[in-house]
Amino acid sequence: MFGLDNIGKILLALGAFMMVMGLLLMGMGRLGLGRLPGDIIIRRENFVFYFPVVTTIIISIILSLIFNFFRR
Secondary structure, three states: OOOHHHHHHHHHHHHHHHHHHHHHHHHHHHHOOOOOOOOEEEEOOOOEEEEOHHHHHHHHHHHHHHHHHHHO
């Protein structure tokens, strides 16, 4: 069903996607996303729980606007 040529293309596409996502995450960290008021951070002696509530909502709104723009 899949030849080696197709599997190679899929792996290259996945690698490019992961590289772009990594660059975006690094850029968001420099912009301060992930440390916004409303993000939940619980620190204990040997445990840290982090849940970026506000950051997740902002990213969701931005992606929704982008996808709606390209859909039309």
